[in-house]
Amino acid sequence: MTATRDEVIPSQTSPSDASRRVLDTAGASTSPGCADLAAAEEFLLAFHDAHPEAGSLTKRLAEVRRSIAETGTYRHTGEELAFGARLALRDSGWCTSGVPWQRVRVRDLRGLRNASAIASECFEHLRLATNAGRIQPMVTVFAPDTPDRAGPRLWNEQVVRYAGYSLANGGVLGDARNRDFTSEVVRLGWKPPAHRGRFDHLPLVVETHHEGAKLVPVPRDVVQEVPLEHPEYRWFGELGLRWHTVPLVSNMQLRIGGLQYPAAPFNTWFVGTEIGTRALADENAYGIARQVADQLGMDTSSERSLWRDRAIVEINRAVLHSFDAARVVITDHHSEALHRLARLRSGPRSGGSKPRFTLNRDAASPGLTGNEAPAGPARPRYDVLARMSRRCLGTDLADQ
Template sequence: MTVVDNEPITFDVDAAEGFLRMFHIAHPEAGPVGPRLAAMRDEIAETGTYRHTTEELAYGARIALRDSGWCTSGVPWRRLKVRDLRGFRNAAAVAGECVEHLRLAANGGEIRPLVTVFAPDTPDTPGPCIWNEQLIRYAGYGDGTGDRRYTRFTDAVQGMGWRAPATPGRFDLLPLVVETAHEGAKLFTVPPDVVREVLLEHPELPWFGQLGLRWHAVPVITNMRLTIGGITYPAAPFNSWFVGSEIGARSLADENAYGAARPVAEALGLDTSTERSLWRDRAVVELNRAVLHSFDLAEVTITDHHAESRHRLSWLRSRQRTSGNRPAFRLDPSAALRARTGGPARFSPAPSETTRPHSPGRLAELLRQRAGG
């Protein structure tokens, strides 16, 4: 039995039946559900799992994105493009299609929401997984340069062979880490020419541009697993578009990330000696204004946190009760840990794989013992 994240791969038949009933209710043109349920049960009896049709996969991914709360305001979830790449299991192929996902999603600045679904977990062959939290993340170094949230991840990929630029910068692209059961964890460089970045300036503060801040245009989330009808797709990157405060308040202002609030406050002449002056709050407002202004100026899709708050309230009022039968994007604690620390690996070696390779002499001895027995 294959073990992933120290848990065996299991299958939920009830979830499969629940999802297929849900799909057929939403798609009466697909015909009665009975024959599909019978075919699913036969397939599970023969192989231990079943395969979604293209239509079932697309519907499940759309519902998962809508119900999981990751669908930002304005995203037409019913028309969400789902890329069916379930035949891709090798690390290089997965990495290459992640880059293609980024290219398609960037779409000249008019961000296109996408989901790319790679091979699922099966009883015999687990699917690939991606360690990175997002396809585009910036390195963090021990001296405080860069994104401090990813200092340990940066250390880990350096230990795996990644080389930082000769002069490390604040916005060095981290490599993509793709892990498969048969290849282990592999590093892949994200080509800079497919990464659209927005240089940040302020609508009223001419000195702001001298801070040298920038951010990437497309948030492609890569370390959440997609579950649909009992089947788990451990690699299913998806994107909508940024909420401005995700960049300004969480990534740039936060002391544990870029810590940009303090230099902005100092440039504004604020009293940073005490938190009671609320210098941090005022700096965050200007950072958020700069992000929205710069993305609009660059004609890159973005939304603000006020519009997003209204959208989330509407979503909370209308969302379905959580159920194990409903499709969802989920983040496992182990996946969250990998995205920040660069480990542990998802695939635990089987007992036969934990032993050292036998020497030819030792193999001959074992064969003689077996023959004598």
């Protein structure tokens, strides 16, 4: 495990002139699993600029060049891995306001190859990150892709996700975004509970080079959930809604210095609208907006009454109120938008070969990465607040 320590992460990776003179004009590798030499050199310049105590840059560059020439790849030191993961999380637009960038915990588990061990450490990540409601931002890094072996992959969009069961009438019980993924894990051998519900935990799917795809149930005792209640309306608590407390994203790949880590689950904490608007209110997910509007006594026969808007506001109020009452860290979308705008003004987002998280589109079969719209006739989407928030944050998948 990589020890957490204070470090300086520059607002823009900008190697000094002295460091730049160490580079030569070597080209980048293009074979699958091979390290990109140019990206490796750029990253090492940034790391040594931020960590002058790390030793000789010239010596480290020579080691990396020799390793890539001989094997097609190289290995990050623990300090380099931690620096790259923190920089990627900070600049990829996936981190929420208030996260202490320099103290994001990085767990170095590159030695694990078996699906059972990888799943166990994902669950340990979830337990550590929950931290009795004081959510701990964290990244766990598993083995990278190499020229002779692909690294492990996690199929799930997040480690904790709720099943979506197709009903005979064309509807969905549970989270409709996960209907296709639920059907796939059932095909692979998952047996849903005898009494299916709206908040059944899907298994974690871990794919390794030598084992293929393996299903691993998520232990119930590592998942903290918050029952949702409204600060004014008692009937809201009778709806039986709840949500898990840690958004442990698992279908993003981490790129650092020309190496690709296809399994690098990370978490910060939730923005309220991701639960209230995008999951609970959206008719492509749980679709409870009309039910809430009916309870509020609103006229739902016409869109001009703006019943959806009021219902969404009350659902989001309930989410924030419930998480606060349970003493679980969460942020609201207005604070988050201000935070993201401040970040955008401070400098451009990282791009090119700089460390970053990107959607791992080859981690599972097409359409099975979660958060997909249900098949069949198009349904209206009512997640405007969430989409606006994600665009302000730079976290809208369409923009990745």
